[in-house]
Amino acid sequence: MKMARIIFVTLLFFNFVIVPSIAFPAGYGLDLPNPGNQGNNNNNNDQPKETPNNDVVSNNIANLKQGFYSGSCPNAEKIVADALAEILKTNPYAVANLLRLQFHDCFVVGCDASILLDYSPTGEQVEKSSFFNGQLLKGADIVDDIKAKLEEQCPGVVSCSDTLAFAINEGMALAGLPRRVPLGGRRDSVYSLASVVEANNLPMPSWPIERMVELFTRKGFTIEEMVILIGAHSVGSVHCDIFMERIYNFANTRKPDPTLPGPVITEFQQVCANAGTPQFRNPPVNFDETPAVLDNLFFKNMVFRNKTTMLTDSHLINDPRTIPIVQQMANQDGLWQQRFPEVMDKMSAMNVLTGNNGEVRKTCRSTN
Numbered sequence: 001m002k003m004a005r006i007i008f009v010t011l012l013f014f015n016f017v018i019v020p021s022i023a024f025p026a027g028y029g030l031d032l033p034n035p036g037n038q039g040n041n042n043n044n045n046d047q048p049k050e051t052p053n054n055d056v057v058s059n060n061i062a063n064l065k066q067g068f069y070s071g072s073c074p075n076a077e078k079i080v081a082d083a084l085a086e087i088l089k090t091n092p093y094a095v096a097n098l099l100r101l102q103f104h105d106c107f108v109v110g111c112d113a114s115i116l117l118d119y120s121p122t123g124e125q126v127e128k129s130s131f132f133n134g135q136l137l138k139g140a141d142i143v144d145d146i147k148a149k150l151e152e153q154c155p156g157v158v159s160c161s162d163t164l165a166f167a168i169n170e171g172m173a174l175a176g177l178p179r180r181v182p183l184g185g186r187r188d189s190v191y192s193l194a195s196v197v198e199a200n201n202l203p204m205p206s207w208p209i210e211r212m213v214e215l216f217t218r219k220g221f222t223i224e225e226m227v228i229l230i231g232a233h234s235v236g237s238v239h240c241d242i243f244m245e246r247i248y249n250f251a252n253t254r255k256p257d258p259t260l261p262g263p264v265i266t267e268f269q270q271v272c273a274n275a276g277t278p279q280f281r282n283p284p285v286n287f288d289e290t291p292a293v294l295d296n297l298f299f300k301n302m303v304f305r306n307k308t309t310m311l312t313d314s315h316l317i318n319d320p321r322t323i324p325i326v327q328q329m330a331n332q333d334g335l336w337q338q339r340f341p342e343v344m345d346k347m348s349a350m351n352v353l354t355g356n357n358g359e360v361r362k363t364c365r366s367t368n
C-alpha cells in the first residue's frame with residue numbers, strides 16, 4: 001500500500017512538474033500575459049517591446065508584378081515548380097512547411113527572407129533561433145534546394161523571398177487551390193534579429209484571442225482575414241507539447257479542457273501517449289484528416305466536431321467576432337479556397353523590399 005502511494009506521488013510529480021518544464025521550454029506553449037497585464041512577470045520574452053517596424057506595415061502589393069523575371073530568368077516559375085514537385089515526392093508536407101515559414105518571415109519586419117539567414121552581420125542571434133518559431137520551423141532546407149536549382153540557370157537573379165513566394169504559389173495549386181501566376185519583385189534583407197521576433201511580432205499558441213486580434217490588426221489584417229489566414233492550419237501538423245495541457249491538465253485542473261468533446265480528447269491522447277513518462281516522444285498530430293490538402297476541413301472539424309488542437313485555434317469557435325466567420329468557411333465549400341489565396345497575396349506583400357533596397361542573396365542562409 002505504502003509502495004503504491006510512493007509510485008502514485010512520483011508519477012504525479014513527474015506528470016505535472018517535470019514534464020511541463022520539458023514540454024514547454026522557455027515558456028513556449030505556456031500562457032503569457034496580456035499586454036495590459038505584465039505586472040509581475042519577470043520573463044522579458046513575455047513583454048511586447050517597441051520596435052521600429054511594429055507600427056508601420058505597408059502592403060506593397062502594387063510594387064510586385066507578374067512575370068517579374070520574364071527578361072532576366074524567363075523560366076523562374078517553372079524551375080521552382082519542377083523543384084517543388086520533386087521535393088513533394090519525399091516530403092508531402094512541404095507546402096505546410098513553406099506556408100508557416102512565410103508567415104514567420106512576413107510578420108517579422110516583412111517578407112524579406114530574413115527568417116532564412118543563419119548569421120547576422122553583427123553576430124547577434126538571428127530570427128530563426130527565437131523560441132517564438134518553435135523548436136521545429138521546417139522548410140528552410142526546401143528553399144535551399146529550390147534556390148540551388150534557380151542559381152544553376154540564373155545566377156544571382158531570383159531573390160530568396162521570391163523563391164519562397166513562388167514555391168508557395170505552386171504548392172497551393174498542387175494542394176488543391178486554383179492555379180495562379182505568382183507576383184515577383186521582392187528583394188532580400190541583409191539582417192535578421194531574434195530580438196525583433198520577440199518584440200511582439202509573432203503569436204504564441206497559448207495567447208488569448210485579444211492578443212491575436214491585436215497582432216493581426218496591427219499587421220494590417222481584419223479579423224476575417226485573420227481567421228482565413230489561420231485556416232492555413234488545414235495543412236501540416238502540430239506537436240503534442242503545444243497543446244498537451246488541453247488534453248491532460250487544462251489550466252492546472254488536471255482534467256482536459258471542458259470545451260473539448262470526449263472522442264476528440266481520446267483521439268489526441270492516443271497519439272500524445274505516455275505523457276509524463278520518459279517514454280513520451282512528442283509526436284506531431286495532423287491538424288485535420290487531409291494534412292496535404294488545402295481544404296475547409298479544419299473549419300468543418302471546428303464547427304461539427306468541436307475539434308481543435310492548440311488553444312489559439314479553439315478561440316476561433318468561442319469568440320462572437322470569429323464564430324460566424326468560421327461557420328461560413330465550414331458551411332460554404334469553396335469559399336475559404338477562394339479567399340485564402342487573396343489574403344496570402346496580401347500577407348506575402350507585407351513590407352517587401354523592392355527596387356534597389358536589400359539585395360538578391362546568392363544563398364538564402366547568408367548575405368552576399
Ligand code: HEM
Nearest residue numbers: 096097099100103203204205229230232236237238239312
Ligand atoms: C494565432 C496565430 C497562429 C499561431 C499561434 C500558430 C501557431 C502554430 C504552431 C504552434 C504550429 C505547430 C508547430 C509545430 O509543432 O511544429 C503551427 C503550425 C503551422 N502553422 Fe500556425 N499559427 C498561427 C497562424 C498561422 C498562420 C497565419 C499561418 C499561415 C498563413 C500558419 C501556418 C501554419 C502551418 C502551415 C503549420 C503546419 C506546419 C508544418 O506542419 O510544417 N499559422 N502554427
